[in-house]
Amino acid sequence: MLAYASRRLALLTVTLLAASMLIFLVTSVLPGNVGRIMLGPFAAQDSVDTLNRQLGLDRPVLERYAVWLAAVVQGDWGRSLHFNAPVLPLVIERLGRSLLLAAVTLAILVPSAVAAGIHAARREGGVFDRTVSLLGLSVRALPEFVTGVVLIVVFGIQLGWLPVQALPPEGAGPVEVLRHLLMPALCLVLVLFAYVFRMTRAGVIEALAADWTRTARLKGLPPSVVVLRHVLRNALLPTIAVLGAQIGWLVGGLVVVETLFRYPGIGTLIQFAATAKDLPLLVGCAVAVTAVFALGNLAADLLAASLDPRIRHGSPRG
Numbered sequence: 001m002l003a004y005a006s007r008r009l010a011l012l013t014v015t016l017l018a019a020s021m022l023i024f025l026v027t028s029v030l031p032g033n034v035g036r037i038m039l040g041p042f043a044a045q046d047s048v049d050t051l052n053r054q055l056g057l058d059r060p061v062l063e064r065y066a067v068w069l070a071a072v073v074q075g076d077w078g079r080s081l082h083f084n085a086p087v088l089p090l091v092i093e094r095l096g097r098s099l100l101l102a103a104v105t106l107a108i109l110v111p112s113a114v115a116a117g118i119h120a121a122r123r124e125g126g127v128f129d130r131t132v133s134l135l136g137l138s139v140r141a142l143p144e145f146v147t148g149v150v151l152i153v154v155f156g157i158q159l160g161w162l163p164v165q166a167l168p169p170e171g172a173g174p175v176e177v178l179r180h181l182l183m184p185a186l187c188l189v190l191v192l193f194a195y196v197f198r199m200t201r202a203g204v205i206e207a208l209a210a211d212w213t214r215t216a217r218l219k220g221l222p223p224s225v226v227v228l229r230h231v232l233r234n235a236l237l238p239t240i241a242v243l244g245a246q247i248g249w250l251v252g253g254l255v256v257v258e259t260l261f262r263y264p265g266i267g268t269l270i271q272f273a274a275t276a277k278d279l280p281l282l283v284g285c286a287v288a289v290t291a292v293f294a295l296g297n298l299a300a301d302l303l304a305a306s307l308d309p310r311i312r313h314g315s316p317r318g
Helices: 002-028 034-039 045-054 061-073 087-122 127-140 144-158 174-208 211-218 223-235 237-252 255-260 266-276 279-307
Strands: none
Touching: 002 061, 002 279, 087 127, 087 174, 087 223, 087 237, 087 266, 087 279, 127 174, 144 174, 144 255, 174 223, 174 237, 174 255, 211 223, 223 237, 237 266, 237 279, 255 266, 266 279
8 A cells, every 4th residue: 555655646746747837838828918917007118028037037938937846846936916925825825715615515515425325326216316316417407606596595595594605704613614614515515416426326336236245145244234345345436536536626616606605715816816817826826726636636546545455456446
């Protein structure tokens, strides 16, 4: 397991390096003059050119990338052109909020969707299976802003059970923070539930029909032991991979949900940085989200390898 983790960490490092280079190169060719953005539309061209030279923007892109990468490793992610503040604290603050929302979402999504998938698979074609499958796919077809508006109208306005704004007040306790995050988390759960449910259901159905399951039953093992020790270890591998891939979206792809519930996460910060052409801030946000996405996949790979030794030894499954 240690050797497998070391290989995955080495691959993660290469992936992050390649992603950072791609992000930097892409943002470097975006239209817009950084000096003009900072000094304003009425500044003299000589002043704009001088500022661009001071920022090193007249140097080749690869040279600028090498300088930027060396500074990033040392904790200097540059300064935001709009806020005139270091990028790293801005990114960490927004990233922490997005990670908190993602954690609440996963805490609701994983137990409910996995349990429903297991129950539906053990009674394939039953009333529960058909009902949950139909409802899940119906809700999944709705865009996030539609689901969010319905939740706001029902639970926030008509019933008054939950606050409409997701950002809790300063000094709020854990319970109050959870109340504010519950509605956007439910919105995300409704979006992802059908996907995770169907992946779990399909995996459990396949595992229940496998030879090792029939062997375990012939040995006289109780059904609960068969499911927990034999079925789930293999059935949940696709579900784990799906959840690992969704972590990046849960952190950086929630512009609609964050805007709807007025939650200042990193998704809205990315949108602002792109709109304001704040390239240092945009690059920092993109690198942070890429790192979260890569770490989520790494965690999923390590968890899958701990459940199935064939993964870490490179043996084919089947």
